[in-house]
Amino acid sequence: MLIETYNLDITVSNHSAEEFEYEAIAHLPVDITQALPYLNATLRNGEYLPHVPAFSWKKDDHKIGFWPDKIAVDHLESREQAEAVVRQLVDMVNDTWERRGEIEPDSTSRENLQPLELYRLLPKTNCKICGESSCFSFALKLAAGQVQIRQCTPLHTESEHEEKKTQLETLLAAKRTLL
Structure with missing residues (x-):
């Protein structure tokens, strides 16, 4: 398992004055840089920036960012949803990392369709x-x-x-x- 623990910060988003929503950041005690090319290979419509390094992805209404030391997600309705979504993302990173032997890593950077x-x-x-x-x-x-x-x-x-x-x-x- 790559990510065994993390510290979770949940805050009220200041992106929108019209909507009340939360943002969450899971601060990781491990470096997940090596997992990013595997996420890039398996998640549709993501944008990988190997020079940063970072991987951004959108699932449902959530914008999600993966960096070497954190995972961030926005547009969350409650603290409970924030905890659940972050847990799913951590599990997904761990599952992808465990299956890395079956996945051809993709280090190419590609832009999303405009x-x-x-x-x-x-x-x-x-x-x-x-x-x-x-x-x-x-x-x-x-x-x-x-x-x-x-x-x-x-x-x-x-x-x-x-x-x-x-x-x-x-x-x-x-x-x-x-x-």
Whole structure:
């Protein structure tokens, strides 16, 4: 086991005046730098910065950061949720580290897809058929991996969007091969 103990700091977030939420930081007594390439290889839509070193990842509504000496997570509703989410993250790091013999570590740095880049390739009809309030909202979720391109009906049914659809599929496929 890589992480056996940690000190947990839970604070009220100052990121948003409209919402009351918590942030948590698990201060680690061990250096997890060697585990970061394995997390990079196994977690989708993460961003690895080997020169820092740091790995950022988004799961559900939580932004999560892994550094050599800490794990941080935000957008938590309660202290209890903070404790539970941090415990899950520590368990995930430990599990990934235990399985490192089966995983090809990935030290490449890659950038996440940019929502504006995706939005430019969408039909911009704001039809709401996909379930989102606008094409830009859809682009945000598409960049985060929370929706699929096939959910955009106009992109797939209107021939005038064929070229942009192909460009979007190529862009998304290139990102998937890096994951």
